[in-house]
Amino acid sequence: DELCVVCGDKATGYHYRCITCEGCKGFFRRTIQKNLHPTYSCKYEGKCVIDKVTRNQCQECRFKKCTYVGMATDLVLDDSKRLAKRKLIEENREKRRRDELQKTVITRPEPSTEEWVLIHVVTEAHMATNAQGSHWKQKRKFLPEDIGQAPIVNAPENGKVDLEAFSQFTKIITPAITRVVDFAKKLPMFCELPCEDQIILLKGCCMEIMSLRAAVRYDAESQTLTLNGEMAVTRDQLKNGGLGVVSDAIFDLGVSLSTFNLDDTEVALLQAVLLMSSDRPGLRSVERIEKFQEGFLLAFEHYI
CATH class of the missing domain: 3.30.50.10 (Erythroid Transcription Factor GATA-1, subunit A)
Structure with a gap:
């Protein structure tokens, strides 16, 4: 030393x-x-x-x-020179940080021609099957406050359900499922799969995609989610209407996603990723589905 x-x-x-x-x-x-x-x-x-x-x-x-x-x-620097030197060091550090950030932006891959085609197809499928589109805030109707505020009827597994809220939710569940099925059928790669695999994929992703579609329509001001583009509900209404603890997961997802301000294309690609989940039990075309999902993931990564 x-x-x-x-x-x-x-x-x-x-x-x-x-x-x-x-x-x-x-x-x-x-x-x-x-x-x-x-x-x-x-x-x-x-x-x-x-x-x-x-x-x-x-x-x-x-x-x-x-x-x-x-x-x-x-x-040895006096106080003024020392402060000037410190300022210069900070400015250089900030410049290096900006340069690195700029380099990252420049080197980030853009979607390829094939990926742009895929992005267009998926986005069109989503827009065509997404109730109320971008006008959901203007067209939504709030579930009356007196509905679903407290569980009143015993349900299986020691749960309780507000029958009025449950009745309201069952009215929109079938059209919501139909929209998810229509979304999948508008994707050519989905239609290429055997019918058995299509059914398995839809059963596996239906609730996930409906939850995602509700979550991206979280409104922080009213603290509601809008279901199927038409019914705005609070956390307690969703929970007491039959979804129980699942409602917390959907609302928490909505709160998280609201900070990202996802556009329609990003939501569409996420739905396609959920749809093409190769780990669903009973699938025959696992490798093909895996490849499809990887394509959607890469397109999403290059798009954002």
Whole structure:
């Protein structure tokens, strides 16, 4: 290990052109910045031995040794220069950060021609089967506040259900399922699969896609989700209407997704990813479905 050329303590690096410890570096810097050396005086005619034990006993001899070994006074910055240097360092750091960010944006792959075709097909399928489209906020109807606020009828597994809320939800569940099926059938790669696999995929993804479609229509102001593009419900109404703890998961997803402000294409691609889940039990065309899902994932990654 290197030793401080002033006091012999363990050195921490080059400071003001000399290898020194932190203590001698700080002492030298303070002395110059505050112009203290004229006030220093030695009691022993300037003949003190400076080491790590005695260095604090005589400031004059310590400073003399600093200059004797070659520590450069001109390298010590005053307050204004030090602040200017710090500002310059921060500006350079920020510039490097912006450059790195710009480089990331520039090097991020754009969707290929084939992926743009896929994106167009999926987006069109979603738009054609997404109730009320972008006008859902204007067309939604809020479920009356007195419906679904408290569970009133016993249900299996020690649950309770508000029958009026349950009745309202059952009216929209069939059209919501039909829209998911229509979405899938508008994707050529889905239609290429055997009927058995189509049925398995739809059974597996139907609730997931309906939940996603509801979640992206979370409204923070009213704290509601809009189901099937028409019925706005609160967390308690959804829970007491028969969905139980699942309602919390859908609402929590809605809160999370609201920060991303997903567009229709991003939602469409996410739905396609959910649809083409190759891990559904009983599938025959696992590899093909896996390949389809990978294509949607890559298109999503390159699109965002």
